[in-house]
Amino acid sequence: MPIDHVLKLYSESIRSPYLHYGFWDNPEAVNTDEITLDEMVAAQERYIEHLASFIPEDVKTILDVGAGIGGNSSYLLSRGYQVEALSPDEYQEKVFAEKYNGEVKFHRTKFESFEPEKQYDLVLESESVCYIQIELGWITARKTIRDGGYLLASDYFLHHNDGSGDWHIKAAHDENNYMKIAEKYGFKLIREYDQTDNTMPTLDGTKAFLERFIYPTVEFSSNYMDKSHPFILKILKKAFGKKVGAKMKQLSLVDSDEFRKYKRYMIYLFQKVN
Numbered sequence: 462m463p464i465d466h467v468l469k470l471y472s473e474s475i476r477s478p479y480l481h482y483g484f485w486d487n488p489e490a491v492n493t494d495e496i497t498l499d500e501m502v503a504a505q506e507r508y509i510e511h512l513a514s515f516i517p518e519d520v521k522t523i524l525d526v527g528a529g530i531g532g533n534s535s536y537l538l539s540r541g542y543q544v545e546a547l548s549p550d551e552y553q554e555k556v557f558a559e560k561y562n563g564e565v566k567f568h569r570t571k572f573e574s575f576e577p578e579k580q581y582d583l584v585l586e587s588e589s590v591c592y593i594q595i596e597l598g599w600i601t602a603r604k605t606i607r608d609g610g611y612l613l614a615s616d617y618f619l620h621h622n623d624g625s626g627d628w629h630i631k632a633a634h635d636e637n638n639y640m641k642i643a644e645k646y647g648f649k650l651i652r653e654y655d656q657t658d659n660t661m662p663t664l665d666g667t668k669a670f671l672e673r674f675i676y677p678t679v680e681f682s683s684n685y686m687d688k689s690h691p692f693i694l695k696i697l698k699k700a701f702g703k704k705v706g707a708k709m710k711q712l713s714l715v716d717s718d719e720f721r722k723y724k725r726y727m728i729y730l731f732q733k734v735n
């Protein structure tokens with residue numbers, strides 16, 4: 462995979478070193494109509510702090526799989542861990558090279574194709590589980606993690622599939638299937654935490670932002686084009702109409718009620734036991 466432009470756009474616009482949902486300690490107290498970018502980034506910092514509290518005491522070496530643009534790796538380094546990073550993305554490799562000047566070894570590959578030269582105490586998959594094919598991911602985890610070592614997964618998983626083909630269903634792994642295959646490759650679930658409530662203010666805040674700024678801007682531009690350049694608008698609709706329609710359907714991904722209907726945002730700590 463050369464560059465994931467959606468993740469690149471996100472990192473350049475939010476200007477955060479993280480590409481995950483963040484963690485809100487008191488989700489019921491958050492006014493999602495008024496979330497600021499600073500609060501969003503603070504929630505992202507809290508996410509890795511909370512996630513790192515699941516790392517067992519005998520861990521020294523960590524492979525940060527699907528490392529994004531390095532926020533989690535930096536936090537782990539600051540906590541004294543030896544960290545290496547992995548991602549198939551060229552842009553992220555460049556960001557790591559500039560940020561760490563070789564201090565953090567970067568493996569540019571999909572995890573499924575990774576050929577480890579050594580074994581690590583822990584593999585971290587922070588919001589990267591859903592990108593990695595389940596079976597191949599566990600096969601690689603088995604080679605990559607030492608006996609008794611750990612895989613710490615933090616991501617959303619499907620708990621309900623009504624066969625509707627909803628975007629939420631397409632974009633997540635089925636949690637029962639994930640567990641079954643983990644067991645098949647010798648990984649035992651030793652801790653879990655449901656952080657759905659703690660992550661949903663990010664979706665609600667994003668939805669509020671879209672409704673307040675983006676949709677009215679799109680509507681204004683469309684009305685303006687209709688009045689001033691109707692012919693150009695007609696051509697644009699013909700060229701991009703279907704694609705725009707599909708993208709609008711994808712926006713259900715920022716609806717937290719829809720999210721909860723299909724998914725849970727989980728932390729799972731597995732140990733390689735046999």
Ligand SMILES: C[S@@+](CC[C@H](N)C(=O)[O-])C[C@H]1O[C@@H](n2cnc3c(N)ncnc32)[C@H](O)[C@@H]1O
Nearest residue numbers: 479480481527528529550571572587588589592
């Ligand atoms: C949503 S981002 C999460 C980034 C980071 N872990 C974080 O928490 O901020 C998903 C990451 O997984 C990476 N990724 C996508 N496909 C992958 C694969 N097959 N193997 C490993 N990483 C992958 C993406 O390039 C990106 O770095």
